[in-house]
Amino acid sequence: MTLKSILMGGAAALALVVSACSPPDGEAGSATTEATLEADTPAAAGAEAATAEPGALQEISVSDAELEGNPFLEEWETPYGVPPFAEIEDEHYLPAVKKGILEARAGIEAITSNADAPTFENTIVALDQNAELATKVLLVFGNITGTDTNDRLRELEGIIYPMVTREQDAIVFNNDLWQRVKTVYEARDTLGLDEQDARLLELTHRQFTRAGADLPQDVKDQIADINSQISSLTTKFGQNLLRSTKAFRIEVTDEADLAGLSQDFKDAIRMDGDEDKWLLTVDRSVYETFMTQSENRDLRKKMFDGYRLRASEGEFDNGPIAIEIAQLRAKRAELMGYPNHAAYVLETNMAKTPEGAEEFLLRVWRPGLAQAKAERAEMQALIGDEFTFAGHDWWHYSEKVRQNKYAFDDNALKPYFELGAVQKGAFDVSSKLFNIEITPVDVEGWNEVVNAFEVTDAETGDFLGLFMSDMYARDSKRGGAWMSSFRTASNVNGQDIRPIVANNMNLIQPPEGQPTLMRFDEVTTLFHEFGHGLHGLLTQIRYQNFSGVDGPRDYTEFPAQILEHWASAPEVLEDYAKHYQTGETIPLELIERMNEAANHNQGFATTEYIAASLLDLNWHMLSYDEAMAIEDARAFEKSVLDKYGLIEEIEPRYRSNYFSHIFAGGYSAGYYAYLWSEILDADGFEAFREAGDIFDPELAAKLKRWVYESGGLREADELYRNFRGSDPTIEPLLRNRGFDVTEQGDG
Template structure:
C-alpha cells in the first residue's frame, strides 16, 4: 500500500499562502496560538516540519486556524464582483489553503505511523472538521458556479497545465456531487460525514486487533526452526508488548505470515495462522464486520445518488480502466491462466510433504509456506537464512536503492542530521540532482512499533510545485523488525523488494516537475500510481545493482555467484501463490463495491458472502486465501483503494512493459533513465496517462501477456 496522499482529503490541499493567524479576542487563545509551532512558518530548509517543537496538542488548534484561513480565501473568490476567469477563480483556488495542507499532511503522517493516544484522541475531532470543510467547499454553489463558468467559457482556450488544472478542479466538484439537486446534495454531505467516521473507526480498530492477535510463546523449544536472530526478535517483541510470555509472534497485516515458512511446530503454525485470519471477524475481541457493511451500504447509496449502478462504476470514472467490465475482463484473463498452475503447484507441495509426513497427510494453509520453503531449499540448495546476512538494511538503502537511482537518474544522496523527525530511528537525506541542485528531502521510517499501522507506504509532508516554489518533502514507511541494539537489521528478499518498491513511489514524488501542486507527483489514478513503484523493484535483481548491495554484513563480501544464481533463479518458484492471493483480494474488493445498497449483506452474513464471491469466480481455495480477507482489508475500508485494489495488477502490467523497454535499451543507461524521468516521473497528472505510457514505451496498449511471463507463468 503503498503511496498514500489520501489524507489530504480536501481540495484545501491545493494551495499557496503563508499562515496568518487572525487576531483572537481571548487572551488565552492568543497565547495558545503564539506557542503553537505549527501555526508558524518553519525555519528549517524547504519548510520541513520541525518535529522538535511540534506538540501533540498543537494539531487541533492549528487545523482549526488553517480551515478558517482557507474559508476566508474562498469567500474572497466568491465575493469577487468581476467575471470568473481562470486567474481569479481556478488559480486563486489553487493557491488557497496551503497551510491546511501542510498541517494536515503532518498530522495524518503521524496517524498512520505513530498514533499515540493523544494523536488518536485529536483524530476524533479533526476528522469531522476536515469532512465538514470538504463538504462546505464542494457544495458551495456560489463558488461552484464560478468554477463552472470558467470551465464552460475557457476550457477550449487554455493549454498545457492550465487546461489540465481546470479540468481536474471542475471534475473534482462534479464527481463530489456539485450538480445534484438540493435534497440529494444534502444527503451526500451526510454520507460523507458518516463514511469519514466509520473509516476512522475501522482504522483505529485494525492495529489494536493486530496487537491483540499477538501469539504468545512460553517455551523456546516451540520456536524450533527459527534462526538465533529470529528467536531474539520474538523475545524483543515480547518485551516491547508487555511480556505476557517470554516470546511472542507479531501478526503482520497480510493473511499469511512469513514466519510460517520457518516454524517446525505445526500446532504453533496453526495458532499463528488462525490468529491472523480471525483477528477481526468477531471470534476474538474485535469485529469489523458491522463497520464494513455500513461503509459498503453508504458507498452504494452515494453511487446511486450520482446516478451510477454501484460504487465501483462511480469510482472507476477517472481511472485508466474506466469501468467494471474492463476490470473484470482483465481479471478473468489472469484467472484463466492462473488456475491450472495453482492446482498443480498445490498438488506438488502436498506430495512433497507426504514424503516425510506420510500418505495420509493433508496440506493445510498454515503448512504451505513451511513445505514450500523446504521444497525450495531442496531444489535450489539454499534457504532464506543463508541469503539474509547479505541483505543488511543500510546496504540495501545506500548501495542498492540510492546506487540504482544514481546510475539511472544521476541522483546523489547526503544524510542530514539537522532535520528533526517524529521518531529517533528515522533518517533524512538531501536528494541532489546530477548538477548538484537540491531536488527534495527524503525521510525513511523503516521499523515497526505498536503505534504504527501495518504495511508499507509513501507520502509527502509537502509536494513539489513550481508555482509555490516548493521542493517535495517525501517519506517512506515500512514495518521491518529492528535488530537488537548494536546489530544490523537483516532483511528477507521480500522486504528488500518492498524497500525498492516504496522508493519507486518516492522517486515519482521527488522527480516531479510540475507547475501546480494539484497535478504534481503521485496525483494520478490508482491504476497508474503503482507503476513507478513496481517498476523500481526490477532494479533489485539487476546483477550490477544486486552485487553492489548484497554483501555479507560481517565480511562485506558479495554474495557468492552460485548462491546469487540460485536465489534469483528461485524467484518464480511456486509463483502461482502470490498471483492467486492478489486476485482473490481484488475480486473481494470488486464484489463488495459492485453491490447496490439493498444487496449488501448483514454483518453476520459477511463471511459467507466472501466465500460465495470467491467460489463463483473460481478462487475459493483454502490453500491460497486472499492476501487480505474482508475483515482486515485496510486498503479498501480504511484506505483509498475502494474498487481500486485491481490497480496493483493493472499497473504491474505497465511496470513489466516498462522494465522490458529498459532491458532492451539499457537498464542502467542514463539516456533511458532521463527519458523515463522526463516523460513519466516528472509529469504527474499533467497529461493523459495512457498517452504518456505510450509515448515512452511505443506501445499503443499495455501488453498483459508480459505479466504472466514475468511471473514465470
C-alpha cells in the first residue's frame, strides 16, 4: 500500500491492479493512475468498516489462529514469484488484509515517532515502501474479483474496500506524518536529490495536499465521511451493472431467428449440450457481432434495448446511485475549495480545466456529428420506404453500406486474425521497436486459460517482467478489456523488483478444437492493452509511487493507443495476419480495402464516444447546489445530450446507468482522455511515417526512454515533447478520422 495506492482510494487492488483500461468501447473503467483524492474504489457498506469515526483509525484485530496457513504470509517459492493461485482461498483475504493494515500502521508509527529530524530517506522513501503485505494481498484480491468473482468475493469487497478507504483517510489526515512530509519538502532545494528522488518528493507533497491534508480538522472529517460513502456507492453501482448485464439472456430455439449470423458465431453462442439452442447476451463481443450480422430486426431491437437499459430499473437501478455519487463528489470539491469535481480532477491533467476539455471535444464533435447525419441519410436511402431507420439498425446497415461501398466484409478478415498469431504480432512489433524478447513460459495462472510470457532485454538478457494474458469471457469476469498488475516495479536499497503484468479481454471462447478468430477491432484492442502492458513492464523508475503506468489520465492512454497504429500497418499485417488454415498471408488487396474502409462509420463512432464524454463532464461540472437539484438521472442525461444536439438514432456510448468508467472506476471527469490521448498517438505515429520507417530506431529509442520507461518522471507534456521534439497538433487526429481539418470550428 504505497502512498500512491493509499491516496487513490486506499486500495492497491484498484489503484495499482486495474491500472489501465480498454479503448472506449470496452465495458469497464479503471482506477486512476495519478494519485488524487478520488476514493472511488469498489466497495459496499460493510459492518466491519463502519466502526470508526471518519478519518480515525479503525479497531482492527486478527488472531494467529485466523492467520494460520495463510499463503499471503509466506514467501512465494513459485516461478517468477507469482501468487500461488491454487492455494489461495476466499477466506484468506480478509485476515491477510487486516494483518497488512496493522503492519502498515506500524510502518506509519515508525515514521512519525522517529526521533531524528525528517529526511528524504526516513520519511519520503519510507512512506513509498510502506505496507508491503497489504499491497501484496490487495493486488491479488483486486485482480481475482475482476476475473473470477463469486458471491463471497463480492461480500468481501463490501468489507475490505471500506476498511481500506478509511485507512487511507487516517493516513493522509495524520498531522504528524503530514508535518514531516512538509518539512522535507520545504528543504528540497538543499537536499541534493537526483531527478527521481526530487520527483518522488514533489508527488508525495502534491498527493497529500490534493487529498486535503492541510485543511481544518472539521473539513477533513467531512471529506473522510464522503469518501466512505462514495466507496460504498461505487461498488454497489458496479455490482448492479454486472448482475444486470449477466441477467439479460435470450434463448433462441429457432435457427431461422439467427438469419445473417456467421457459422463460427453461431457455434460460439450455441448452448452447451444442445444442438438446437443458442444463447444471446449483452456482453460486448456478443452484442456487437449480433447487431452487425443479424437480419432479424425485431431481435436486434430486443438486444438494443437490453443493452441500453441495463441497470435502469428495479433492484439493479443505478440512476439514484449515479445522482448520489455526483452530489457527494460535488460536495467534496466544494469543501476542497473547487467549483466542482471536474475542476479538481483536471487541475493536474493535460487539459487543465473542464472548459478546456469541453472545448477540445466540441472541435471534434462538430465534424463528427455532421458526418453521422450524412451516414444516417445514406442508410435510410439504402432502406428506402420500407421502414424508418432507428438506433437498433445502425450497426447492421452500416455494415451493409460498407460492403456496398468498399466490397469489404469484416468476416472476410477473421480467418487471418487468429488469437495466437495476433498476440505474436503484437510481441514482434514490440521486440523490433524496443529490443526486447518475449518468450512463453510454463506458469500456473488464476484460470486455466491464462498464458504467461517472460520479457527480457534482448541486448543484456536482463529480466524485465512477467506478462500474463487472460483472453476469454466468462460469467465470473467483468466486461471489457484492461491491463493490471500483480506486482509493481521498484528498485530501492538494492531490491530490484520487476513487475508481473496482466492483460484481460472478453473474447468469445470457441468450441473445443476450433481457433479463436478475431474481428479487427478486437485485434486493435489486443495491441492497445499490450501497449499498457509495455508501459508497466519497461519502466525504469525505482519508486512505486510513479513507476509503470503513471501520469494524468489524458496521457496514460497514449502508450496504449500509439501501439494500435502498428496493428493496421500493411508492413506489419504482412508478418502476422496469416490464414489460420492455409497459412496464406493476408492479400494486399484485402489490406487496401480494409484501410479504405477504416473511416467508414467514423461519424457514428466519434459522436457516440464524445456524447459519453460530454455527459461525463456535465455530471461533474455541477456545483453542489446544482447536483442536489437533480432528481432523475435519465432526465438530466437527456437535457445534456439535447443541449449538444445528439441525434436520436445514436445513443451515447455509455448511458449514465451503466457508465462504469465514471461511476465505478477512475475516469470521472476524465472519459474525454481517450480522444485527448489520440492527439498524442496520431501525432506521435505520424513522426514514424515522416521518418519513412515505422520502426525507425532513433524515434523508437526516444519513445521507449521518454514514454514507456519513464512512468511519471516528469509532467506529461514534457515527456511527450522529449519524444516527439514538439507539442502535438490536432490535425493528424482529424485526418485519421476522415474529417476535413478546416471544418472543426474555432476552439
